[in-house]
Amino acid sequence: MDLSAFPRVALGSWPTPLDDAPRLAAALGGPPILIKRDDVNGLGAGGNKLRKLEFLLGQALEQGADTIITFGALQTNHGRQTAAACAKLGLRCELVLTAKVPMEGDAYERSGNIVLDHMFGANVHVCADAEESAAAYEKVNHDKAVTLPTGGSNGLGTLGYVAAAAELVGQLHERGIDNALVVVPDGSGATAAGMALGTELLGWPGTVHAVSVSHPAAEAEQVLRSLGAEAAGLLGEPAPELGHVTVTDDTVGPGYGVPTPEMWSVLKLFAETEGVVLDPVYTGKTAVKFREIAAVGEVPIVFLHTGGLPGFYGYAPEAVARFGPA
The missing domain is CATH 3.40.50.1100 (Rossmann fold)
Known part of the structure; x- marks a missing residue:
């Protein structure tokens, strides 16, 4: 995938780390877990x-x-x-x-x-x-x-995660992992669409699970496919089939940005096992589904951490009530 024809400015430090999460994997009793740390870029407090x-x-x-x-x-x-x-x-x-x-x-x-x-x-x-x-x-x-x-979700923005897909597949290959499940948050759609399109164009044998944090699954999948097709067109490729992609919406709860008890519990799980902080809006609700998948998974599972730490402080009163000192 040659992206050199597109104007691009350097904003991030690539590749972002792909970290093992052995204590989280042990807590869930499933396959190996890795966390793709797209949250750790320095500019603007990082993020996807x-x-x-x-x-x-x-x-x-x-x-x-x-x-x-x-x-x-x-x-x-x-x-x-x-x-x-x-x-x-x-x-x-x-x-x-x-x-x-x-x-x-x-x-x-x-x-x-x-x-x-x-x-x-x-x-x-x-x-x-x-x-x-x-x-x-x-x-x-x-x-x-x-x-x-x-x-930032249109065809051009989607190319950012086409590039990320190539980066991630390369990192997995270096570890000897050629088949894995990637779990990714799905909000406005381009992050999941780029990961889905990029892995398909590479012929990668793994799968992608997009966890909608805002829209019904059917609507989220339609947007994902539309963005994938638009980005593929920019690359001179046909619309992708995306047969390796699943979209779910059962962890949205009452609505976008509204906390759920399950979300708070999984934030605590990631924090106390790996020292990783998730946000209440995107990665937190995605991690609820991730926890369910990881408990029964059979291949290594990658959690795509898209950032959002500053947003955590917007929910500080709820966090203090749950986790603060008595």
């Missing part, structure tokens, strides 16, 4: 969006952009990483955020990702609904502005 932004901002700079506009929920990881990347590249960043998650209080509304957005110099527009968001967008859009989709 940096891979997408390398391509998205590479194209924006080639087009002569001086401003980047993007969207998300109040505690958006994508917005925080976009703000950090814009700071590094000297671009103006406009974040149009919608308070669509039913969470409130100072921790959620003023800390976590949103305080970092301001620290990175972004102009943050907090909107109550879609109508207000559209009005805010119209005010900041101009000829030299480039608009990025929510989560």
Whole structure:
């Protein structure tokens, strides 16, 4: 897979580590577990969006952009990483955020990702609904502005995880692992789509399990396939079959960004066995499904850690109530 034809800016430190998780595997009583640490990149507190932004901002700079506009929920990881990347590249960043998650209080509304957005110099527009968001967008859009989709999820952004798939398969091969199950969070879709497309193009014999954290499984799969086809088209390839991909939604709980008891328990499990912190929105709910799969798995299982640590602090009161000192 030759991605050299696409403009790209260096934002991350690749490859990210692929760590063994023996204590987690022992606790679950299943096959070997590895954690792909896409959370540990330094820029903007790390996370999966940096891979997408390398391509998205590479194209924006080639087009002569001086401003980047993007969207998300109040505690958006994508917005925080976009703000950090814009700071590094000297671009103006406009974040149009919608308070669509039913969470409130100072921790959620003023800390976590949103305080970092301001620290990175972004102009943050907090909107109550879609109508207000559209009005805010119209005010900041101009000829030299480039608009990025929510989560950086379009065909071009998906290429970031096509590259990640090649990286991961290479790391597994170096360990003598040619068949594994990769469990990946699925929100706006491009991370899972890129991993699915990349592994198919490589002819890798393993499987990919996408855990939806926001949408019904059928809708999430449709988006994944659409993004995969769009990215394949950019590469001059036919739409992928994706027969090795499964999509589930049974750990979403009451809704996107709303904590569940199972999510809190698996955050504690990862923390006390491997010292790894997950976030309540993406990796936490994905890990609930991962725990279920790993307990009965037969091949090595890779957990794709997409980051989100700053968002954890938006849920600090709930975390303190569960894990803090008595």
